[in-house]
Amino acid sequence: MKNEMIAMLLAGGKGTRLASLTKKNAKPAVYFGGKYRIIDFTLSNCANSNISTVGVLTQYESIQLNAYIGAGNKWGLDGNHNKAVLLPPRQKEEGSSWYNGTADAIIHNLDFIEENDPEYVLILSGDHIYKMNYEEMLAFHKETNAAVTIAAIEVPWSEANRFGIMVYDESGNITTFQEKPKQPASNMASMGVYIFTYSKLKEYLLADQKIERKEHDFGKHILPEMLKAKEKMVAFHFHGYWKDVGTIESLWEANMDLLRDNDLDLFNRRRDWKIYSEDTFSLPQYLGPNSLVVDSLINQGAKIFGHVHKSVIFHQAIIEEGAEVSESVILPGAIIRRNARVHRAIIDSKMIVYENAIVGSTDGVITLIA
Amino acid sequence: MQRVLGIVNLHHSISLSALTRRRSLASVGFLARYCFIDFVLSNFANSNINEIGVLIKEYPRSLFRHLGLADKEWSLNAKTGGISLLYNEQYANHGYYNHDINNLIENYWFLRSSKADYVVIAPAHILLRMDYRDMIREHIESKADVTILAQEVSALEQKDVDCDCLRVDPNQRVLSIEENHFNEGNSLVSLETVVMKRETLIDLIRTTTQISTFFSLRDGLNALCKDWMIRAYTRKGYVRFIDSIQQYMRCSLELIDPERASELFSTNWPIYTRTYDTPPARYEETADVKESYVANGTIIRGTVHHSIIGRDVLIEEGAVVKNCILQSHTRIAKGAHLEYVVVDKEAIISEVKEIIGKENQPVIIKQEEVI
Numbered sequence: 001m002k003n004e005m006i007a008m009l010l011a012g013g014k015g016t017r018l019a020s021l022t023k024k025n026a027k028p029a030v031y032f033g034g035k036y037r038i039i040d041f042t043l044s045n046c047a048n049s050n051i052s053t054v055g056v057l058t059q060y061e062s063i064q065l066n067a068y069i070g071a072g073n074k075w076g077l078d079g080n081h082n083k084a085v086l087l088p089p090r091q092k093e094e095g096s097s098w099y100n101g102t103a104d105a106i107i108h109n110l111d112f113i114e115e116n117d118p119e120y121v122l123i124l125s126g127d128h129i130y131k132m133n134y135e136e137m138l139a140f141h142k143e144t145n146a147a148v149t150i151a152a153i154e155v156p157w158s159e160a161n162r163f164g165i166m167v168y169d170e171s172g173n174i175t176t177f178q179e180k181p182k183q184p185a186s187n188m189a190s191m192g193v194y195i196f197t198y199s200k201l202k203e204y205l206l207a208d209q210k211i212e213r214k215e216h217d218f219g220k221h222i223l224p225e226m227l228k229a230k231e232k233m234v235a236f237h238f239h240g241y242w243k244d245v246g247t248i249e250s251l252w253e254a255n256m257d258l259l260r261d262n263d264l265d266l267f268n269r270r271r272d273w274k275i276y277s278e279d280t281f282s283l284p285q286y287l288g289p290n291s292l293v294v295d296s297l298i299n300q301g302a303k304i305f306g307h308v309h310k311s312v313i314f315h316q317a318i319i320e321e322g323a324e325v326s327e328s329v330i331l332p333g334a335i336i337r338r339n340a341r342v343h344r345a346i347i348d349s350k351m352i353v354y355e356n357a358i359v360g361s362t363d364g365v366i367t368l369i370a
Numbered sequence: 371m372q373r374v375l376g377i378v379n380l381h382h383s384i385s386l387s388a389l390t391r392r393r394s395l396a397s398v399g400f401l402a403r404y405c406f407i408d409f410v411l412s413n414f415a416n417s418n419i420n421e422i423g424v425l426i427k428e429y430p431r432s433l434f435r436h437l438g439l440a441d442k443e444w445s446l447n448a449k450t451g452g453i454s455l456l457y458n459e460q461y462a463n464h465g466y467y468n469h470d471i472n473n474l475i476e477n478y479w480f481l482r483s484s485k486a487d488y489v490v491i492a493p494a495h496i497l498l499r500m501d502y503r504d505m506i507r508e509h510i511e512s513k514a515d516v517t518i519l520a521q522e523v524s525a526l527e528q529k530d531v532d533c534d535c536l537r538v539d540p541n542q543r544v545l546s547i548e549e550n551h552f553n554e555g556n557s558l559v560s561l562e563t564v565v566m567k568r569e570t571l572i573d574l575i576r577t578t579t580q581i582s583t584f585f586s587l588r589d590g591l592n593a594l595c596k597d598w599m600i601r602a603y604t605r606k607g608y609v610r611f612i613d614s615i616q617q618y619m620r621c622s623l624e625l626i627d628p629e630r631a632s633e634l635f636s637t638n639w640p641i642y643t644r645t646y647d648t649p650p651a652r653y654e655e656t657a658d659v660k661e662s663y664v665a666n667g668t669i670i671r672g673t674v675h676h677s678i679i680g681r682d683v684l685i686e687e688g689a690v691v692k693n694c695i696l697q698s699h700t701r702i703a704k705g706a707h708l709e710y711v712v713v714d715k716e717a718i719i720s721e722v723k724e725i726i727g728k729e730n731q732p733v734i735i736k737q738e739e740v741i
Contacts, residue, residue, distance in 0.1 A: 297651070
């Protein structure tokens with residue numbers, strides 16, 4: 001069955017600024033929101049956008065991530081016509097190499113794309129937290145007859161130099177593209193979500209492959225090349241919650257964001273976009289006789305005997321009696337023992353904070369125990 | 371290792387008052403995220419029994435919904451096993467004829483086409499953690515025709531339940547199956563669970579129908595005690611008969627004690643259930659929750675003590691819920707005060723201020739009611 005558009009999800013990144021959270025774990029597999037892993041968002045977006053074929057390109061420390069993705073059944077991508085296919089780097093007749101850059105990863109999997117013979121290819125990253133209907137973006141791409149459509153989001157000027165920045169007119173036509181510029185010409189950032197007309201993608205990837213270079217990257221090489229060649233490139237303005245949780249601080253902030261109603265609507269109040277994930281075979285969460293839980297999110301399987309304030313508690317976590325947890329994120333299976341105090345911290349999976357220990361400070365810095 | 375077929379027998383007449391008005395006990399919600407049938411299905415799955423049949427007596431629709439994705443959720447290998455839903459269409463409306471034997475006859479293909487050597491038949495209303503493999507092993511070694519699972523139960527525990535007692539000889543041979551006589555002292559109570567060869571079950575069905583077409587499996591076994599070798603296999607441990615609304619309430623609230631819960635739940639005996647990708651529960655600034663189980667998707671702004679709260683429930687600020695069981699998607703509005711109430715799915719308590727029941731007489735708010 002021919003697919004109009006397939007998705008290629010780049011999930012190979014390390015997330016170096018997430019420190020020990022990504023020591024043995026790829027960034028898309030990092031936990032978020034009491035229950036989820038970051039990659040649940042892009043995969044759920046694909047499922048909800050009726051995309052039936054998703055290639056997931058893994059590389060860095062991919063055991064947990066590969067096992068988590070499996071055959072895609074957590075997101076309904078495992079039927080006869082739906083599939084999630086894991087695409088780690090592989091040996092070929094021509095030789096073998098790791099993926100060196102976002103475009104390089106796609107170049108190495110052109111055979112997979114060819115097999116699926118799509119008209120359009122959606123390039124995504126598994127690093128971001130957001131809800132988006134890719135069908136709407138595809139409609140815009142077709143309407144404008146573009147070679148590539150780039151999803152754009154407004155960012156604070158102070159952060160603009162961290163992103164790929166675009167300048168475009170009212171019709172969306174991109175006139176300038178700057179990769180991490182020191183002097184940004186605008187504050188509209190590329191979300192790393194691209195829809196290419198496949199023939200154009202193939203053309204530019206193959207051309208770039210011929211250039212002997214250490215890496216091949218969309219933002220640094222492919223897109224600027226297309227702009228130079230005056231290809232039609234348009235920006236699709238995205239409105240809504242979007243977070244790149246690249247640092248401990250931003251990961252912590254994104255978790256705290258969930259304690260207030262916001263555009264992300266994780267609780268799906270609008271009932272239009274559910275995020276799918278893994279459910280555990282746990283008892284429902286249990287709150288003990290002396291527990292106190294206020295302004296917090298708690299997942300099934302957690303056992304709370306102490307005090308929890310403004311925090312996110314994952315499955316199988318245990319907060320013992322007398323312990324106090326505030327403004328923190330307690331990952332799966334972590335144990336906070338009696339009378340310990342945890343404040344403004346992220347406690348990694350299966351870590352134990354011992355009796356009477358004090359973790360975290362009030363000076364604004366987020367502590368990570370991993 | 372022998373191949374074993376598991377059969378869930380839902381032909382026991384259990385009424386949990388309004389909770390079973392439109393669904394069978396098997397589909398009744400329990401402990402915030404389960405249905406009763408999850409426990410027996412999980413016992414089968416964890417005992418490595420892959421091929422399952424469910425004998426449905428009535429109200430099949432909610433079971434079809436719950437078990438739709440059965441193969442995946444209960445960790446069964448869909449290719450080598452799976453769940454078959456067996457409904458007795460022909461006798462659905464005939465009280466005397468709608469029993470397990472007739473269901474098995476109506477769905478004869480099921481027993482005939484199975485390649486299993488042995489069959490385990492178990493009910494859904496008796497809550498326990500059970501590895502059937504030991505019982506099967508003893509059954510084979512003893513060379514009995516049928517083995518019935520039993521447990522010594524004290525008079526006190528027995529008095530409120532409707533159960534059968536087994537009279538056995540010193541070799542554990544069953545001499546008769548009798549209705550609960552409310553004896554003083556202990557009795558050997560049948561847990562309505564049996565093992566036998568698949569061929570023996572087919573034989574049992576034939577022989578029983580020759581005696582009487584009104585006879586159920588239990589009646590057939592009782593009649594054949596003298597001619598067949600029927601033995602008892604005794605177990606110990608947590609067991610609860612959920613056959614009345616009082617038992618339902620009592621056994622649910624009892625599990626709020628973590629020690630009691632660990633008698634039924636264990637990390638190496640997971641209880642599988644259907645999952646819904648519901649987000650974590652949210653406790654807001656005014657939440658006051660103690661000694662309770664809370665399912666995902668719930669938003670709590672009020673007070674909840676010693677209760678069991680199902681999925682996607684909303685408890686508004688100022689609401690007080692004590693010793694209650696709230697099923698999924700219910701809403702308790704500001705100012706409502708509930709004690710010993712069971713609120714069925716989707717019901718909304720918005721206007722009435724106080725609903726106070728008693729432990730032995732809980733108030734049941736029916737499904738989708740608006741109070």
